Amino acid sequence: xxxxxxxPGETICxxxxxxxxxxxxxxxxxxxxxxxxxxxxxxGLIKVIPLSGVYSPRRGxxxxxxxxxxxxxxxxxxxxxxxxxxLSVNEVPRYVNKDAMExxxxxxxxxxxxxxxxxxxxxxxxxxxxxxGKINDGIIFKVNPNKVPRIIGKEGSMIKIIKENTKCDVxxxxxxxxxxxxxxxxxxxFAKKAxxxxxxxxxxxxxxxELTKWFGENKQ
Amino acid sequence: MVDKILTTFEPTGNRIxxxxxxxxRFDERGPLDFREITVEKxxxxxxxxxxxxxxxxxxxxxxxxxxxxxPYPDSPNKGNLMVTAEMLPLSSPRFEPGPPRFESIELxxxxxRGLRESGFIDLEKLCIKEGEKVWTVFVDIYSINDDxxxxxxxxxxxxxxLKIAKMPVYDEKEKKVMYGEENGEIPLTKNLPIAVSVHxxxxxxxxxxxxxEEDLSECRVTIANHNGTISSLQKSNSKxxxxxxxxxxxxxxxxxxxxxxxxxxxxxx
Numbered sequence: 494x495x496x497x498x499x500x501p502g503e504t505i506c507x508x509x510x511x512x513x514x515x516x517x518x519x520x521x522x523x524x525x526x527x528x529x530x531x532x533x534x535x536x537g538l539i540k541v542i543p544l545s546g547v548y549s550p551r552r553g554x555x556x557x558x559x560x561x562x563x564x565x566x567x568x569x570x571x572x573x574x575x576x577x578x579x580l581s582v583n584e585v586p587r588y589v590n591k592d593a594m595e596x597x598x599x600x601x602x603x604x605x606x607x608x609x610x611x612x613x614x615x616x617x618x619x620x621x622x623x624x625x626g627k628i629n630d631g632i633i634f635k636v637n638p639n640k641v642p643r644i645i646g647k648e649g650s651m652i653k654i655i656k657e658n659t660k661c662d663v664x665x666x667x668x669x670x671x672x673x674x675x676x677x678x679x680x681x682x683f684a685k686k687a688x689x690x691x692x693x694x695x696x697x698x699x700x701x702x703e704l705t706k707w708f709g710e711n712k713q
Numbered sequence: 714m715v716d717k718i719l720t721t722f723e724p725t726g727n728r729i730x731x732x733x734x735x736x737x738r739f740d741e742r743g744p745l746d747f748r749e750i751t752v753e754k755x756x757x758x759x760x761x762x763x764x765x766x767x768x769x770x771x772x773x774x775x776x777x778x779x780x781x782x783x784p785y786p787d788s789p790n791k792g793n794l795m796v797t798a799e800m801l802p803l804s805s806p807r808f809e810p811g812p813p814r815f816e817s818i819e820l821x822x823x824x825x826r827g828l829r830e831s832g833f834i835d836l837e838k839l840c841i842k843e844g845e846k847v848w849t850v851f852v853d854i855y856s857i858n859d860d861x862x863x864x865x866x867x868x869x870x871x872x873x874x875l876k877i878a879k880m881p882v883y884d885e886k887e888k889k890v891m892y893g894e895e896n897g898e899i900p901l902t903k904n905l906p907i908a909v910s911v912h913x914x915x916x917x918x919x920x921x922x923x924x925x926e927e928d929l930s931e932c933r934v935t936i937a938n939h940n941g942t943i944s945s946l947q948k949s950n951s952k953x954x955x956x957x958x959x960x961x962x963x964x965x966x967x968x969x970x971x972x973x974x975x976x977x978x979x980x981x982x
Contacts, residue, residue, distance in 0.1 A: 559722070603722050633722045678732045682739055 496533055496698050498544070499526040505539055514540035530639070531696065544695065548638035548668045550574045550608055550616055555625070557633065557666035558618075560602045565591065568598050570606065570618060572668050573638075578616035580606060585620050603628040605664060605672065624664065631662075631674035632681050636692050638669035643695040644688055650701055651691060658708045659684040686711070721928040729929060730915035740769075740923065745969055747921045750869070752980045754877055759892075762878025762899075766870040768921060770860035772804075775870035777878040777899075778851040781890055784844065792839025792847045796825035798854040798867060805859035823908070823947045824854065824867050827937030831906035831944035834875065838900035841883060848883075850875070850899065861927040864935055865920075868908035869977065875899055876981040904939035907973050909966040911936070913952065918961060920969050934959075936966040 499505055505517065505524045513519045516528040517539050526532060530543040550556070550572070558572035567581040580598075582589045589597050598604060605625055606618040620626055636644065644665055645652050656663055661675035661684040671688055675681045690707055697703055721729075729739065736744060748769030757763035760776035784791060798821035800808040808817075828834065839848040852874070854867045882894040912922050912930040922930060931952035937945045943963075948954070954962070 601723065603724065628722075628724055630727075631724050632728050633725045678728055678735075678737075681728065682732070685739070 496531050498530070498696055499532045499541060500529050501527055505532045505541075506534075510537055512538050514538040516541035516543060542642055543639045545637070546639055548572075548574050550576075550578075550611060550668070552608055552611055554608045554667035555605065555622075555664070556608060556618075556668040557603065557605050557628070557664070557670035557672060558668070560598050560600050560604060562600065563594055563598070568594075568604075570604060572616070572618075572666075573670075574616070574668060576615045578606075578608070578618045580604070580618040580620070584609070584618065598627060603633065605666065628672060631672050632678075632685060633670055633672050634685060636669050636671055636688065638667065640692045640695045641665055641667055641669060643700065644671070644691050646701060651704065654701065654704055654708070655684055655687050655691075659687060663688075683711075721925045725925065726929050729925060730917070733914055733917040733919065736917075738919070739925070742921075744917060744919045745965060747969070747973065747976075748923075750976050752870075752873055754873070754980070760874075760878075761881065762874045762876075764870050764874045764877070765857075766866050766873070768862055768866045768869075769923070770858055771862055771866050772856070772858040773863060773866045773870050774855045774857055775867065775874040776851075776853045776855075777871075777874045778853065779878075779881055779890070779899075780849045780851065781841065781846055781883055782849045784840070784847040788836075789844040790840045790847075791836040792834070793849040794825065794829055794834060794836065794852070795849060796821050796828065796852045796854070796871070798824065798856075800856045800859070800863070804856040807859070808856075819947070819949065820863060820867060821854065823864060823935055823937075823945065824852070824871055826945040826947070827868055827906040827908050828852070828871060828875075831904040831937065831939040831942075832902055833872070833904050833906055833939070835900040835902055848880075859924070861922045861924045862910060864910045864933075865908055865973075868906065868937065869973070872905060872907075872977060873980050875901065904942075904944070905974065905977065906937040906939045906944050907970040907977065908935055908937040908945075909969045909973065910934070911962045911965050911969075913954070913958070918958075918965055920965065934962050934966070936963070936970075938967065938970055941967070 503526050507523050511524050524539045526541050528541050528543040530541045533540045556572045558570040560568050561571045562569040570578045572578050607622050609619040610617045659680050661673050664672040673681045673684045751767045753765040756765050761779050762777040765774050798817050800817040802808045802810050852871045878899050879895040882891040882896045911934050912919050913932040914929045933949045935947045
């Protein structure tokens with residue numbers, strides 16, 4: 494089945510061969526979309542990748558946020574979701590002097606962190622993992638969080654093309670913030686343009702080829 | 714979309730400043746280039762003159778309305794001018810509903826001062842009966858999208874809206890304004906007040922900032938000039954300027970306003 498744009502309530506397909514996945518439900522033998530987005534078939538599992546809406550945090554997501562406040566036990570980080578997230582001192586893989594916590598992160602700092610649990614108390618962040626921590630350099634900008642899967646591509650194919658062509662390090666936070674770090678500012682701005690191209694054309698099928706073509710036309 | 718993080722991030726800001734030092738901007742403009750300006754005329758049915766001005770993604774609607782009222786005691790033979798600006802919450806996550814904030818009062822005031830002090834509207838011709846009845850010109854500015862530089866967009870919009878506005882007829886016997894009927898244009902002079910805001914970002918001077926650049930702006934000087942004469946000047950934000958820098962600001966605004974004037978003339982003739 495081909496990818497197509499669906500709206501809430503639209504029947505994606507019929508029959509017993511299909512199972513409802515993310516953002517879909519089964520109604521009288523039909524798979525119906527619950528969101529506005531792109532429908533996708535993964536071996537009989539029908540999914541919808543939403544094209545609009547707010548960011549809903551999930552366990553395991555890597556997010557980029559801003560330190561808004563701190564207390565005795567850690568930092569409160571704003572990640573543009575309904576609830577703000579908490580980064581505990583215990584989840585920072587280094588020694589933290591509790592009397593001088595601003596030496597690690599101060600208010601206004603930008604951090605890249607991972608969501609390790611979502612509970613009744615809120616979202617908990619962790620810095621245990623590769624490439625997590627404070628961001629000192631680079632361009633950070635916002636994209637629609639629903640377009641993040643498109644920027645990353647299938648198994649990271651899209652982001653790989655961008656990285657290879659611009660020689661920049663690109664980190665995509667699931668909450669819609671993108672960090673680009675490169676050798677010089679020109680290449681960073683070029684990478685930003687490439688990502689904007691992807692977000693603007695996120696509804697196009699075969700976007701990886703389109704992007705390769707775009708890189709052919711727009712050289713640095 | 715809910716956006717809680719409103720300011721531009723510090724690392725991004727440093728990059729923008731570094732890039733500006735090389736004379737380049739993120740959107741490939743030069744420091745003294747404006748984004749594309751588009752103007753749509755007569756978008757409102759009820760207003761005497763209305764425009765939608767877009768500078769890049771920034772969008773404002775300006776409407777001109779005329780009414781009859783009493784003159785102010787200090788100017789019995791002059792019409793009234795009232796400029797109000799509203800920054801609608803729909804245009805940016807930064808704007809909240811409620812009483813006007815500093816920014817929106819400033820926006821209205823600066824636009825008002827440019828129009829008033831340049832003598833763009835011939836207020837004496839708007840007098841119906843001295844000391845008793847005069848026309849009041851209402852200029853209403855609404856922001857639709859804020860992507861930086863609402864200030865210049867609203868001045869631009871109000872000039873064009875005033876230029877295309879039609880005067881309604883005032884019926885002396887009935888003491889009523891006949892809105893359906895047209896009676897020529899609003900009496901205007903040739904003093905077009907073109908406003909240019911010059912921003913200081915880091916050590917560089919730019920015009921027409923995007924949202925990110927406006928966040929970084931340390932100092933803004935809005936200068937409206939008509940035919941090369943300065944009609945109004947407003948300095949905002951906390952940073953100070955040296956005398957040499959101020960001279961540079963004057964030069965920049967003079968130069969850019971000439972380019973802007975050409976853009977405006979496309980729509981008013």
